[in-house]
Amino acid sequence: MKQIPMTVRGAELLKQELDFLKTTRRPEIIKAIAEAREHGDLKENAEYHAAREQQGFCEGRIQEIESKLSNCQIIDVTKLPNNGKVIFGATVVLVNTENDDEVTYQIVGDDEADIKSGLISVNSPIARGLIGKEVDETVSIVVPGGKVEFDIIEVNYI
Structure with a gap:
């Protein structure tokens, strides 16, 4: 399993x-x-x-x-060296490149996901688009409403 x-x-x-x-x-x-x-x-x-x-x-x-x-x-991401890469458990601060809206998400397991609390599933389209990317990168993520571009401005292991 x-x-x-x-x-x-x-x-x-x-x-x-x-x-x-x-x-x-x-x-x-x-x-x-x-x-x-x-x-x-x-x-x-x-x-x-x-x-x-x-x-x-x-x-x-x-x-x-x-x-x-x-x-x-x-x-436990707090025990890992923060190299600015988005990994499971990381808390990521993003800015929407179109409207400058800032959002913060923590990438968590399926059972923990709660979008209202900023907890997104590692299997969600947003998390899949972020994993492996680094701070200061721009990512294009396909969401139900179309494609959205985000700048990754912070990656925290908290």
């Missing part, structure tokens, strides 16, 4: 979610199932079926997170 790149922060968030699911959510669901069982006939017991469905989702998510964590490669 291919290793999935992940930032230290992304791995930590997954570990926190896993801990919550195992120590809080799972016991809550088990308790709900026990309480629903006490109501008698399980065939027509909506609470019981709802709790069992939640249990299925919870257990599925636990397996998914455990799988991701066991197959991830945690990359």
